[in-house]
Amino acid sequence: xxxxxxxxxxxVMGMTNKKxxxxxxxxxHNAMYWYKQSAKKPLELMFVYNxxxxxxxxxxxxxxxxxxxxxxxxxLHLHTLQPEDSALYLCASSQADRRGHEKLFFxxxxxxxxx
Amino acid sequence: xxxxxxxxxxxxxxxxxxxxxxxxYTNYSPAYLQWYRQDPGRxxxxxxxxxxxxxxxxxxxxKVTFDTTLKQSLFHITASQPADSATYLCAPEDGANNLFFGxxxxxxxxx
Numbered sequence: 627x628x629x630x631x632x633x634x635x636x637x638v639m640g641m642t643n644k645k646x647x648x649x650x651x652x653x654x655h656n657a658m659y660w661y662k663q664s665a666k667k668p669l670e671l672m673f674v675y676n677x678x679x680x681x682x683x684x685x686x687x688x689x690x691x692x693x694x695x696x697x698x699x700x701x702l703h704l705h706t707l708q709p710e711d712s713a714l715y716l717c718a719s720s721q722a723d724r725r726g727h728e729k730l731f732f733x734x735x736x737x738x739x740x741x
Numbered sequence: 742x743x744x745x746x747x748x749x750x751x752x753x754x755x756x757x758x759x760x761x762x763x764x765x766y767t768n769y770s771p772a773y774l775q776w777y778r779q780d781p782g783r784x785x786x787x788x789x790x791x792x793x794x795x796x797x798x799x800x801x802x803x804k805v806t807f808d809t810t811l812k813q814s815l816f817h818i819t820a821s822q823p824a825d826s827a828t829y830l831c832a833p834e835d836g837a838n839n840l841f842f843g844x845x846x847x848x849x850x851x852x
Contacts, residue, residue: 628784661842668745669785669830669842716784722838729775730840732784 629653632717632733639707640741647702647736649717657722658700659730660692663714675700676722707740714738744768745843747831753849754821762816762846764831771833774807774814775840779828788829789816821850 630651639645651658660672672686675694689711691703700717714737718730748763764774773792777785791798791807791814798805804817814833818825828847832840 628786630784659839666844668844671839671841674839718784729787729790730777730785732786734782735784737782 628731628733630717630719630731630733632715632736634736635734636737636739638739638741639704641707641709643707644703644705646704647715647717647738649700649702649733651698651700651717651719651731653719653721653731655719655721655731656697657720658694658697659718659720660690660700660702661716661718661732663716663735664712669716673702704738707738709740712738712740745831745833745841747829747843747846749846750844751847751849753851756821756823756850756852758821760818760821760825760848760850762829762831762848764814764816764833764843766812766814766831766833769836770809770812771835772838774805774831774833776805776814776816777830777832777842779830779845785830818848823850823852826850 633648658675661669663669673692674681689706693701714735716735717733720730744767746765754760775790776788779785789798789805791805802819806815826849828845830845831843835841
């Protein structure tokens with residue numbers, strides 16, 4: 627166990643559905659992330675939260691909406707997705723200090739299929 | 742933007758040999774670089790971090806080098822074992838203290 631828990635592990639949704647991915651970290655970290663991993667592609671950073679404030683939004687379509695209610699929880703709200711959004715969505719956390727973000731702790735991911 | 746090349750998509754080696762994986766990056770010079778291991782259906786797991794002022798880092802059978810002139814990091818696994826079979830990801834810092842991941846090298850250690 628990495629201390630980062632993601633639910634659900636698998637999700638199948640239609641293009642008109644609304645769903646949410648949940649992430650919880652039990653490590654006391656101050657930063658949380660959403661990454662997307664598609665087949666044959668590198669991990670793509672989607673969103674970063676430092677101390678609950680969003681600091682990065684890498685040109686992610688508005689059909690993905692993050693929420694960070696506290697430093698331990700992170701959500702990714704999904705609506706009107708496209709089939710090309712099918713991928714493994716990974717949550718991670720880290721403890722940031724003056725030298726930057728140290729190692730990331732990843733959850734096991736949510737395998738999303740959009741039909 | 743940063744571009745990362747990991748030497749090959751897949752690498753097969755015999756058990757007991759040393760595996761060497763290559764990570765080349767272009768453009769921005771990272772303040773640090775990390776290596777991760779990822780098993781199928783799981784999230785990546787951190788292995789080692791090396792900073793720009795460090796030439797080499799070791800952890801048990803793992804060794805990482807960082808050559809800022811060549812813009813390259815090498816990742817070595819000595820005395821490789823079948824349990825080392827996994828995908829290994831290189832991740833340099835992107836200038837904003839976030840990590841920029843490569844596509845990875847899938848290592849298979851043959852018994």
